[in-house]
């Protein structure tokens with residue numbers, strides 16, 4: 059399993075979220091290729107690996123042709139008829155929600171990107187409609203703001219799909235205070251659309267009253283809601299990568315969104331049930347080297363297979379071959395199927411649904427010889443079993459130059 063751990067200690071915006079996913083390994087060329095499936099006016103994506111306070115991260119910016127960078131503020135939603143505003147140039151068309159949803163639906167973007175980005179647009183339009191007492195379909199996204207909002211939102215889910223994140227965790231979100239100026243005048247921070255987006259949704263937001271500007275933008279918060287982070291610290295996971303997406307405003311503090319990719323082995327996941335459903339996949343491989351099979355096994359395990367194992371078989375034409383077995387949760391079946399076809403020579407495989415009887419599993423962590431020692435507790439009715447985490451025992455044994463046997467003896471009274 060792969061998780062994303064967000065630390066929005068300086069708020070959330072579309073640019074920060076995109077910069078972060080890029081810094082965590084999002085592929086810019088593939089992003090541009092995908093975005094070309096969606097027809098929009100002239101814009102360019104500017105990315106720069108740069109530093110703030112000597113910490114390197116990604117600056118992501120969508121630049122629109124003819125945009126005046128006078129205020130540095132984008133996202134000017136036009137809720138009025140064009141004729142009411144002399145300053146609305148002809149080339150600044152506005153798009154309504156229905157039009158944006160239609161553009162997304164008729165594009166060749168993936169279903170995942172279509173679904174999530176449409177949800178975000180609906181959420182923002184609903185919030186704007188509530189603030190400005192307008193019909194949700196009458197909210198018009200002003201072109202200057204809309205093009206970069208559209209690109210921000212769609213890009214985020216294209217990166218999202220690339221990174222294959224299964225779960226999101228977050229620390230509480232920090233928001234600024236005071237007021238900001240947008241085209242419609244002065245707005246209190248949190249801005250009204252952000253307040254609406256918070257309605258009836260369990261978010262943890264704290265305000266930093268030393269910062270007199272906006273840290274959380276409507277786009278940033280709507281994207282955050284769509285990936286639905288859990289406000290807890292992930293347990294039994296390992297940080298595999300840390301990244302930073304920079305914000306644009308001068309806040310007087312370190313203005314970035316930090317995020318980390320975390321991985322967890324299935325054997326280290328908490329289990330709260332005594333039974334579950336899995337799928338068992340079998341493929342006979344008679345033309346693949348052990349090196350290739352080992353490589354495929356690693357990839358399948360990294361992408362959520364519960365277990366991958368092989369046995370030797372004798373196939374037609376007297377060929378010694380390998381039976382590849384993969385156990386997978388139903389929700390990971392499509393991705394694992396794709397990866398089997400990608401990384402093995404097989405042109406088909408067998409699969410069957412199975413039920414498992416399993417022991418509940420939880421972890422406790424103790425300190426031993428200045429090291430964390432995780433202990434697994436298995437439980438089924440009145441039966442309890444305890445098992446210290448092998449990787450931790452190995453670390454303790456190596457550090458102290460003890461045998462594994464001696465290490466297990468020393469820790470046995472800890473569980």
Ligand SMILES: O=C([S-])c1cc(C(=O)S)c[n+]([C@@H]2O[C@H](COP(=O)(O)O)[C@@H](O)[C@H]2O)c1
Nearest residue numbers: 132133134135189240249250251275276277
């Ligand atoms: O122009 C309008 S109507 C406007 C409304 C609101 C409300 O909260 S209502 C907020 N904003 C500000 O625009 C920028 C851009 O936001 P994005 O989410 O598009 O990045 C931001 O400062 C908003 O607070 C504009």
Ligand code: NI
Nearest residue numbers: 135186189251
């Ligand atoms: Ni508004």
